[in-house]
């Protein structure tokens with residue numbers, strides 16, 4: 014069992030795959046900026062103590078939220094890559110968050126995460142070296158060739174899609190991210206940094222509607238999911 018956890022929310026991306034000038038986390042979703050849905054959902058979780066949001070340089074769009082549902086909301090400058098933003102957020106956490114305390118990392122671009130899935134990650138991940146939400150691949154996987162044709166069918170067994178939140182001990186995650194950066198290794202998520210450091214993060218199956226809003230087509234889907242998912 015663990016106490017209350019802080020959650021780092023990387024929100025310093027540019028949203029280039031959506032297009033346009035406004036980073037996707039500030040585009041409207043169901044009438045409000047996408048990021049507000051994500052932060053409110055995280056702040057609603059009883060085991061989340063506070064949020065540390067990493068922002069783009071000179072981000073004028075950040076609405077200046079300092080508290081949600083009685084939880085403190087802090088900000089820190091993000092970095093060039095998502096992993097840089099995550100590390101910046103870890104380093105900016107309050108000193109009350111110990112090096113051995115678990116911390117969560119959740120994409121600002123994932124507004125539909127279920128509170129029950131966060132609870133499952135916290136409960137199951139604390140018994141291990143931490144873990145991440147994900148789901149086993151349910152479709153056949155193809156490797157495309159340069160012409161956009163199916164060149165090969167990839168093995169699907171034991172393949173999972175990785176979601177967020179991901180949860181690790183503050184000190185171990187910071188060290189793993191620093192080591193990967195020092196080695197020039199691009200890491201797509203926190204779990205990869207931990208794997209490179211020799212840990213085996215637990216995969217905790219979560220709902221597949223925990224989508225990452227990545228392209229413009231994801232906005233109406235996310236709006237529908239938000240209307241259907243209570244928590």
Ligand SMILES: Nc1ccn([C@@H]2O[C@H](COP(=O)(O)OP(=O)(O)OP(=O)(O)O)[C@@H](O)[C@H]2O)c(=O)n1
Nearest residue numbers: 023024025026027028029030093094098121122
């Ligand atoms: N340097 C970066 C890059 C991404 N992110 C955040 O990481 C999350 C997931 O990243 P992604 O979906 O790739 O967002 P973007 O990088 O903004 O998207 P794109 O690759 O289309 O530009 C998002 O909440 C994004 O804001 C971040 O904090 N810092």
Ligand SMILES: C[C@](O)(CO)[C@H](O)COP(=O)(O)O
Nearest residue numbers: 095120175176177201202225
């Ligand atoms: C961290 C992540 O959400 C796991 O699926 C994903 O890797 C982030 O998206 P990106 O496009 O790789 O930045």
